[in-house]
Amino acid sequence: MSRLIKKPIVVPNGVDVKIEPNKVTVKGPLGEFSMDYTYVKFRMDGNQIWVEENKDVNLPPRLMKKAKAFLGTRWSLLRNMIVGVSEGFKKELEIQGVGYRAQMQGNTLVLTLGYSHPIKIEPPEGITIEVPRPSLVVVKGASKELVGQVAANIRKTREPMPFARGKGVRYVGEYVITKEVKKA
Structure with missing residues (x-):
């Protein structure tokens, strides 16, 4: 499992993050991005976003390892989207x-x-x-x-x-x- 998910992603002022089932939308002064996702769950806590393993999906054991590999990737992609719309x-x-x-x-x-x-x-x-x-x-x-x-x-x-x-x-x-x- 990724070490990145132990840290939250801080959302700066002026950036709106909308979390829907299987889709995240980030809007800021420099643009808007959206990302479809599976196997992970995003939890908003104030101005912080936590990336967690989605325990609601029943997967065979061989796919659980693949699902855990997506955690760090999705964390990095979401962070890059937030930095991109705020700073570029x-x-x-x-x-x-x-x-x-x-x-x-x-x-x-x-x-x-x-x-x-x-x-x-x-x-x-x-x-x-x-x-x-x-x-x-x-x-x-x-x-x-x-x-x-x-x-x-x-x-x-x-x-x-x-x-x-x-x-x-x-x-x-x-x-x-x-x-x-x-x-x-």
């Missing part, structure tokens, strides 16, 4: 390399990464992309999963190259192991 999430990417740069053209991110053409990335609904300087890209949004996926897609356009002194797109603070080129 952000990922920062840095671009390293001579001539490599990023810029915004309207709502589209345009990356110049040494290819014969610029790469254009259109952010999905609920995601904002900012370029404070040509070598830094900031991805913001309320959904942790979507922010991480968009940042990973941007990084995938030119991953850091170990033999080229690590040039490419990387997360801020990411350490890239550089290798020496073979000598003839």
